[in-house]
Amino acid sequence: MNRIDQANAEALARMNRAEPVLVDIKYAGEVAPELDERTIGHAGPPIRWEDMCGPMKGAVMGAAVYEGMAQTLEEAAEKVQTGAIRLVSNHSLGCVGPMTGMITRSMPLWEVKNETFGNYAYSTFNEGLGKVMRFGANGPEVLERLKWMETVLAPHLKKAIAHAGPIPLKVIMAKALAMGDEMHQRNIAASALIAQELIPPLVHVTEDRAALERMTTFMIGNVQFFLNLAMAAAKATMDPVKNIPHCSVVTAMSRNGTNFGIKISALGDEWFEAPVLMPKGLYFPGYSEKDANPDMGDSAIMETLGVGGFSMAAAPAVIRFVGAASAGEALEYSREMQEITVGTSESYVIPIMDFVGTASGIDIRKVVETGILPVINTGMAHKEPGVGQVGAGIVKAPMDCFIKALYAFAHAEGVD
């Protein structure tokens, strides 16, 4: 085994040893001081306002109004253009958010600790489906919901977690894979399981019955409620894989709606980028491919972990939602991903494949050698600001990210 293979084996071992646990809820300003009264976090690698796509711009404007940085969406846009409002990549803050991934200082975040390595990762709360900020919507109902999440849901959930104690997420994710979730576009089971963990303590700590009813209804009505928690768990799992010398394993994949970026272990926090591709999938009634924005969000951290598109075989019911043809095609995706990874997961297994682990630890060498690209299940946002979700589909990570990363890796290894 050469030094690269040894380093990659260490990466997979760290992934397998990870123990992501939900420990608390914090406000973004508490955990990421860089998120001050004029700074907004966004999904994907760093990007300038003028390069942002429509839904990302729409979300930035909405987030600025939500946070009180501007009174109107127009004022928000002006302030970003003049530099009065700053933009920062979530990953650099230890955070992740799906789609546009907006994070501002007043937003509550799930705090997930990797008990094995002691590191923390954070994600926003999931807003539900339809017109929501993560898909670029920014109307009054979007901001009202975010404010309710900040002022009612978060403080009660914080108390509930304090009452219940830390909630291990690995077991929930493993159970959900046996219940038809793939953990990216389908989190129905995981959302039910985390609601089951949270509701009894929430009942215990909540005196206001009307608040309790809205909170339980909100959590139960949101089939993607768990996605953001899964993303924080995935980031908490992948961060200790960073900076292993000679390691060619991908530690993050993320998209800002314009560019797709990856990080690899040996090269720390350097992004290797290429233009995002357009997902292929199914559109909600009234929308078509010409309405859709290309691939976006920090949520590809799920595929970085080895679930989502990688575990599609576990979720036959998601197949039609993302536009795949048959259960056989889903099995094929899950098998094919094994060709570009270091190995398979000990924790996340696919029962229908006789409990084989999901393909884990994407090796950029294998991606470039085989030409097989990581497959990602994703939501699709409308390309105009303020509209929201228009469908869901399957997209590939662009090859150029891996080629650029491999050149840089080879150079660092002295073999170019």
Add this chain to the structure above:
Amino acid sequence: MNRIDQANAEALARMNRAEPVLVDIKYAGEVAPELDERTIGHAGPPIRWEDMCGPMKGAVMGAAVYEGMAQTLEEAAEKVQTGAIRLVSNHSLGCVGPMTGMITRSMPLWEVKNETFGNYAYSTFNEGLGKVMRFGANGPEVLERLKWMETVLAPHLKKAIAHAGPIPLKVIMAKALAMGDEMHQRNIAASALIAQELIPPLVHVTEDRAALERMTTFMIGNVQFFLNLAMAAAKATMDPVKNIPHCSVVTAMSRNGTNFGIKISALGDEWFEAPVLMPKGLYFPGYSEKDANPDMGDSAIMETLGVGGFSMAAAPAVIRFVGAASAGEALEYSREMQEITVGTSESYVIPIMDFVGTASGIDIRKVVETGILPVINTGMAHKEPGVGQVGAGIVKAPMDCFIKALYAFAHAEGVD
């Protein structure tokens, strides 16, 4: 198509058209007047006390004490022997209960209406796992839990259902099959889904927060909570299939721990019986095959509907729990059951088999012709009274039931 095939096609059509809906909660004495202050309902075809197995006797004694028919278990046994306490088959009351299936007048029942045909079916509440009456346990904690279900859980759930309105069960069952349940030994997803339906209205109608916390914790902590509801839905679905002239489809399969009984459509409520077989499966730590009672319970109504063992391919995670070897074996069971049924379900499909319906409408002619027996996933009770569950496994319906039914059917058809 001959008259039998036509009748059987009608049976399958009625199964497909069924719309089982949870409409209310009633006490057993209200809906089954035969359950008076000295009568106990039990699972399976009718049986005398002296022929009952250990766990069924244990449950009868416990039920008698719970209902106040006797002060002690010993007194209860005496009163049954002398005829002061009477025994009656649940199916004759329009009810079903898993394992021992005890029903007495004070017990709350789920009321399920088949909206298409207007008929009702009832089942008890699931008590959870471990030491519970359905597995023959009868200690003080068993009776205390039943009393709490009667006096706290049931009245609140009744109010919650009245507030929420009727809850369609078919969609929950169909969803659960896409979430890794087979609906007999694994109801994790369905239990989560029904809890999600019931909890928000329960929050709305419950003033006592301590009661609310115990109720939510109880529902959420019981991964088989939905089983009994599924059984009532299955009975409500199968009852309109009864009494179709020339129809050789099985409308009920049930076991009293001593005998296995089936009913077929053309012959109404006549039971065709044979001794129950011993399940093969996995035992909880400390138990082995020599501790187990043979097959028991009304829950084979699930396989009568075409789920449970018939839909094992939908539930790869249950495979190991019931002792099957591999995911491939589960697929094989689900495919094999198609050989003994009229067709496949339009409502209950198996995503991993490319959304084929589960095998539905067991035709006794095909069972006898092929020698393929219905496969049933089942829990296993300790053979002594008062102990409880010792494992779970797979069991076959005994061939003699089908041979006896086929003789009687042939005679009725004038072809013997």
